[in-house]
Amino acid sequence: MSQLLEVSGVSVSFDGFKALNNLSFSIRNRELRAVIGPNGAGKTTFMDVVTGKTKPDEGRVLWGEPPISLLGKSESTIAMAGVGRKFQRPTVFEDQTVEANLMMALRKPRSPFAVLFFKPSAEDRDRVAEMAETIGLAQALTRKSGELSHGQKQWLEIGMLLAQDPQLLLVDEPAAGMTTAEREKTTDLLREAAKTRAVVVVEHDMEFVRRLGCKVTVLHEGSVLAEGSIDHVTKNENVIEVYLGR
């Protein structure tokens, strides 16, 4: 597996406070990675830097093979380069059906003309059906998205992001507000997604992270405190002190 994203020596300050402090780590192609750490550790700021929302004061963010710099690129350019981001709260079109939401998310020309006269092809319908199957909503295609449970809305939004086929999917606290059954299904979905792309999951729920069964990066005060398997990082004295032991 080759390198997909390399963050190196990245620092971000807000009014003199270092939200990221010489942060360095990398993600490989088709890798599932969990990022954990106490409140204020810099997890959101890391995602903001990768997606072009926040410009770092220093450091490098390299993407792809051969590597190109993502610094200075707009959020839309970075999204089109293959970085998808799922925010914590679901943002689906509630008065549209599951099928319509997925259809809108397919990679298509976005001019007003194209959208107005968009007629789904058989291939588009197949892709939507396949995506609905993947996210466990095949039986809910004709339902209004607003009627779905919180967990189902989260899966729908993950499906909408997957429909755009990103090479890297950043997912912020997917388990928040979910039932135990929904959490289990979400770990399965993310593990499945990571077979065809890299998936980085920011999460506080340690049981959820354990179920993901992947390498874990622990952030603290804007840099990497520890990295490795869940057993490795949960035994780390520093991690216990700043995060787990609280």
Ligand SMILES: Nc1ncnc2c1ncn2[C@@H]1O[C@H](COP(=O)(O)OP(=O)(O)OP(=O)(O)O)[C@@H](O)[C@H]1O
């Ligand atoms: N736009 C901003 N202006 C000022 N300070 C900010 C800004 N964004 C983040 N910070 C500060 O930077 C630090 C890192 O924040 P960040 O949101 O990245 O942490 P986090 O690890 O995502 O935390 P949480 O788990 O609570 O979401 C925090 O102390 C936060 O208050």
